[in-house]
Amino acid sequence: MKCSRCGVNEASIFIKQNINGKESEVSLCESCAKSIGAGGISFGGANILPVSIWQGSILSALDQISKGTNFNTGVFVPGKAVSLVCKDCGMTLAEFREKGKLGCSKCYDAFGQQLDQVFRRIQSGETHRGRRIAEEPESIEIRSAQEEIQSLKRKIIKAVENEDYESAAKYKVEIERISIRINEMRESEVLPNDDKTSEGGSV
Amino acid sequence: MKWYIDKGPESDVILSSRIRLARNLQGYPFPNRMTREASAKLGKEVLNSLKQRTDHSKGKFRTLEMSELGSEDKLALVERHLISEELTDPGLVRYAYISDDESVSVMINEEDHIRIQAMEAGLKLEEAYKAASDIAIHLEKTLQVGYSEKYGFTTACPSNTGTGMRASVIMHLPALTMTEKAGTVVEKIRKMGYSVRGYYGEHSSVQGSMFQISNQITLGLGEEELIVDLKKLISHIAEQERTARKQLSSKSPDLIEDRIFRAIGVLKYARKLSSEETLQLISEVRLGKALGIIDKPDEVNFNRIMSSIGPANIQKSEGRIMEPPERDKARALLVQREMEGV
8 A cells, every 4th residue: 555645655654543533544654654753652552643643634635535536646637637726826736635735825715625525524514613804702601692592592493383382482581681691791892992993804 | 920930720730721823814825835035025014913913911022033043042932832843944034923921922934824822821721712813803904814704714734724723731640640541531532533742742742741632623613612622621631630639649648749759859959850851750749739748839830940941941041052961950950949948
């Protein structure tokens, strides 16, 4: 088996990893394993991998993905490869496969499909759920209060289905109470020097 | 006052909390494809924006151009977790922008254009997140920050995309280590999708029972959720460590006391100390303090020793380049001073 990092040497080091319940194996040749610091730290019987092995898992994800495409060896197939070059920085899919790193922010548009597959393997999905650009963060209290409202809404639907209107009314009152609390929390969070007028950072 | 000269919440088990946010600018390739000229231009642009900030809660900031620093100065910053090793690579024009109390630093032209990090003593992830995101929001409002509606913040490595956030906590787990339970705990943490490293971060091995635990997921979950999840995990491990400590001190009190007092003896009277040995001994004395076997030194002393015993910091405080045997001597003297009155 060839090394999943360089694709040239025979792999001699095989590392199993389990990320969020997904098992995968990275096969590396000795020199690649050395250069990314694999081999890990043995501690109390457990093998702790340094973070650079994470890079290995991206590369192996990319490797697997490429098997389903025409880019098996990083050699371009004429006519099909044209769209898989970032027109901003010139990064090709083959280069991305080799390095595991992207070339610029526009690469995310160029390699979206491939990235989605990488993200499905190494991340918790392929869609951003965090703070949006230039947005103020909501406190954890507000976020959990919002979640509480969502769960009460689900309870209302269930209660109505069961014709338990008394409980549904109770949940509704509870939602109103929490909404008021959220507004109060938001008001107390606005800082006097908070610069809300400046818009910037393109989306 | 430096941030680490402080005793934070849950300091019996948790040394420090850190949040790191990665951001990039549009219109420039990422540092792995950047020319030196572009890196200099981007550096100026980011520094200009940073200097316009009106929030002075973290005190003044100093700007360091990496190529102007000596190699020992650079390594000293690495040892104090203020910059990463990658920032010391001479290929591009790179900067560090560091607050007076050293709790906040911004690295420019590291793996990503901008890496903001905030540190706090003890378990204070929310506070660290606030400090880091305040700077991030300012940059997002004043610069063309790379962002996609679908993927969130763009980063050079897909392992950082989305929130661009890495939250980490350094835990002191001597009892789990002594009872050989640490291996199982570490295995579990890894299975849950978190990474475990040593005190000196990336590529470092576990020394002195200090473990750095951080999230690996950055996309598909919000910052708050990631922090809450990490905190849950940390609290769970902390409880296991506390239980193991109680069991140890009730089952074999003599053994524990012997280890702790031996460690104090060596730290106080040794004439030569390597950084690795010092970290190990500090770990045992710290356990003694947490178990109430000794009442001195304070966490403050531990933190100060740990931040100053790295080879580069020893040389920096002595003001000259030293060979390892000489450093070991200087280190022993430094530790002796901190252990006075113990």
